[in-house]
Amino acid sequence: MGRHYSVSGGNLYIFTTGQERLLDLGVFPSELNLFEAESAWRVSPWIAVVENVLQKAAEMAQIILQLNDYERISLPTNILEHYFLDGDEYSLLEVIQQASVEVSPVINLQDDAPS
Amino acid sequence: MHQYQIGLTSSYIALTLGGFYFMYALKYYISSLLALGLFSIDPEKLQSKPFHRILSLQNQDEITIGDEPWVSIHLPFFNELNVARRILEACMDINYTNYEVLVADDSRDTTIEILRERGWRHGNPIIKFVHRKDRSGYKGGALQQAMKYIHPLTQFIVVFDADFVPPAKIIRQFIHQFRLHEQDKKPVAAVQGYQLHYLNRNENWITKGVRAEFSGSYMVERLAEEIIGAMKMVSGSVFMFKASVLRELGWNHSITEDWDLTIRLYIEGFKVVYTPLIQAPAEIPTTVRRIIRQRMRWAEGHTFAVRKYFLSAIRSGKLTLAEKLEFLYFAPYYLQSFIFIIGSVAWIIAQYYKRHPSFWTPTLGWSLVFSNFLAIPMMGFTGIFLEGDLAEDFNGVFGFIALSYFIMPYQAYAALKGLFESEEGFWFRTLKTGHITDYFLGIKLRGLIEWIKKLRKSRELEALDTIRVPVKLPIRRLLFFSIVFLVIWPVLEFDSGASTGSSLVYFLGYMLRGVVNG
Numbered sequence: 001m002g003r004h005y006s007v008s009g010g011n012l013y014i015f016t017t018g019q020e021r022l023l024d025l026g027v028f029p030s031e032l033n034l035f036e037a038e039s040a041w042r043v044s045p046w047i048a049v050v051e052n053v054l055q056k057a058a059e060m061a062q063i064i065l066q067l068n069d070y071e072r073i074s075l076p077t078n079i080l081e082h083y084f085l086d087g088d089e090y091s092l093l094e095v096i097q098q099a100s101v102e103v104s105p106v107i108n109l110q111d112d113a114p115s
Numbered sequence: 116m117h118q119y120q121i122g123l124t125s126s127y128i129a130l131t132l133g134g135f136y137f138m139y140a141l142k143y144y145i146s147s148l149l150a151l152g153l154f155s156i157d158p159e160k161l162q163s164k165p166f167h168r169i170l171s172l173q174n175q176d177e178i179t180i181g182d183e184p185w186v187s188i189h190l191p192f193f194n195e196l197n198v199a200r201r202i203l204e205a206c207m208d209i210n211y212t213n214y215e216v217l218v219a220d221d222s223r224d225t226t227i228e229i230l231r232e233r234g235w236r237h238g239n240p241i242i243k244f245v246h247r248k249d250r251s252g253y254k255g256g257a258l259q260q261a262m263k264y265i266h267p268l269t270q271f272i273v274v275f276d277a278d279f280v281p282p283a284k285i286i287r288q289f290i291h292q293f294r295l296h297e298q299d300k301k302p303v304a305a306v307q308g309y310q311l312h313y314l315n316r317n318e319n320w321i322t323k324g325v326r327a328e329f330s331g332s333y334m335v336e337r338l339a340e341e342i343i344g345a346m347k348m349v350s351g352s353v354f355m356f357k358a359s360v361l362r363e364l365g366w367n368h369s370i371t372e373d374w375d376l377t378i379r380l381y382i383e384g385f386k387v388v389y390t391p392l393i394q395a396p397a398e399i400p401t402t403v404r405r406i407i408r409q410r411m412r413w414a415e416g417h418t419f420a421v422r423k424y425f426l427s428a429i430r431s432g433k434l435t436l437a438e439k440l441e442f443l444y445f446a447p448y449y450l451q452s453f454i455f456i457i458g459s460v461a462w463i464i465a466q467y468y469k470r471h472p473s474f475w476t477p478t479l480g481w482s483l484v485f486s487n488f489l490a491i492p493m494m495g496f497t498g499i500f501l502e503g504d505l506a507e508d509f510n511g512v513f514g515f516i517a518l519s520y521f522i523m524p525y526q527a528y529a530a531l532k533g534l535f536e537s538e539e540g541f542w543f544r545t546l547k548t549g550h551i552t553d554y555f556l557g558i559k560l561r562g563l564i565e566w567i568k569k570l571r572k573s574r575e576l577e578a579l580d581t582i583r584v585p586v587k588l589p590i591r592r593l594l595f596f597s598i599v600f601l602v603i604w605p606v607l608e609f610d611s612g613a614s615t616g617s618s619l620v621y622f623l624g625y626m627l628r629g630v631v632n633g
Binding site (some may be wrong): 012021023024025026035036037038039040041042043044045046082086087112 | 222223224227228230231233236238239241242243244245246247248264265266268357
């Protein structure tokens with residue numbers, strides 16, 4: 001159970017497991033262009049995805065997410081994408097248990113997803 | 116040009132175009148007769164009739180479908196601020212367990228603020244939002260994007276435009292229809308329901324006119340297509356697709372993506388089933404400008420797709436003869452009113468100069484003009500009669516007549532554009548206002564009203580009669596005989612105008628002699 005975020009394939013993934021509910025997407029200032037008209041994004045009850053997020057916006061988003069008790073974690077893109085489709089936590093939790101929670105203060109868009 | 120030549124040329128133009136349009140009129144009249152005939156069958160005896168599946172929901176209060184396959188409801192949005200919340204809430208109230216709602220959003224306005232609200236993310240049902248930063252491919256592009264994100268277990272996909280209010284039982288109704296057609300020789304790709312443009316029908320004369328038009332189309336024309344097994348369109352909203360077929364065919368970027376998909380699915384050997392009993396109420400465009408833009412898009416996209424797939428469809432061995440004939444009928448669909456107007460004007464010119472071929476009498480000319488003119492209005496009258504709304508909505512038919520001739524030149528221009536252009540034009544969206552003058556969440560069907568009345572009598576529950584039952588007048592017979600008269604009038608006149616033998620043989624012989632003799 002928890003609140004996580006990940007950057008994979010240039011996309012920002014914000015997700016929760018268990019009984020946790022996703023944060024209010026209105027917490028992100030419109031200047032970041034995350035969940036706005038001019039960006040491509042997706043939201044389901046358990047995961048929000050912003051596609052092709054800019055480095056600067058990702059850094060700012062990370063600060064906001066950490067303030068809301070979200071932890072950064074490295075997960076394969078296909079696992080995250082599958083989680084968007086069906087919300088099945090089983091495979092996600094398996095990977096989360098193996099992954100180490102990162103505490104990096106700065107997001108690097110290039111190296112987050114495990115190969 | 117000499118007056119004689121002008122008159123005679125005009126009469127031949129009138130004869131050709133009037134005769135051509137009469138083919139359409141004939142279809143409308145026959146469709147009206149079929150619909151009147153079908154709905155005159157006692158619902159309790161319907162189960163033994165060959166067309167019982169069309170009205171098979173009639174005797175069911177609760178539709179039982181057994182197991183619940185996974186269903187994905189797709190809602191294409193583009194600046195739907197006035198109606199977004201309404202349709203999302205309606206979709207959340209659907210009486211079904213295994214389903215998700217997927218909003219394919221291209222909005223550029225504050226609709227996005229509604230989608231970002233946390234209240235939609237409680238997980239029952241699952242609501243997903245997929246927002247694109249551009250609008251490439253318009254509605255088809257958005258729906259194709261949505262296909263990437265459907266639940267892996269999805270077996271059926273339902274599509275509603277944002278201004279619809281789907282009733283709670285609609286998924287069960289769709290699945291019930293699929294199950295009824297499981298053993299059909301030709302696989303069913305989609306079930307199309309009735310787009311009941313009704314919510315703001317009393318807003319102005321335009322909304323009343325469009326209401327009558329849709330009633331004729333959905334209660335009569337499409338019903339007849341279903342009865343005779345002709346090609347039926349998937350019409351943009353209120354339909355359920357088999358997910359496997361949609362994954363295979365996909366949406367493309369046409370401005371009439373529904374019609375484009377319809378042709379492709381028939382070419383691939385699938386078919387569409389229509390029933391007027393699956394109904395979802397919706398808004399009606401409220402201004403002439405909006406109607407014109409909508410119809411121009413339909414005319415252009417429709418004609419473009421016909422041109423694009425014409426040979427494939429005609430040559431395809433997977434379309435039945437009835438489907439091919441319907442496709443041929445659909446081909447110049449948006450030029451109908453243009454053909455009628457030109458034909459009628461030509462006839463008036465011919466009459467002015469008092470010139471016409473010997474077999475082409477003035478009575479015959481006028482009978483053809485009137486018969487053609489009244490075909491679509493009679494279909495509208497029949498449709499609203501069958502829905503039990505004739506007393507309230509009959510004047511809508513006159514609004515529809517006025518509207519159809521007003522938009523005719525625009526529609527004809529767009530159809531010609533679609534016929535000759537190398538690429539389709541833009542998609543002008545139709546603004547949804549969210550206005551409601553008449554709310555309805557049931558089934559508009561005279562037969563059903565009569566059936567409920569009988570049921571109540573049998574259960575001695577007349578005191579609970581809250582349903583408005585129309586006054587019993589011989590309107591069904593009046594409509595029936597008027598239609599029969601309008602069909603045979605030009606034929607009788609044609610016969611009486613001939614000097615010898617069969618008028619048709621005479622006419623063909625006359626034309627042949629003309630060709631042979633130069």
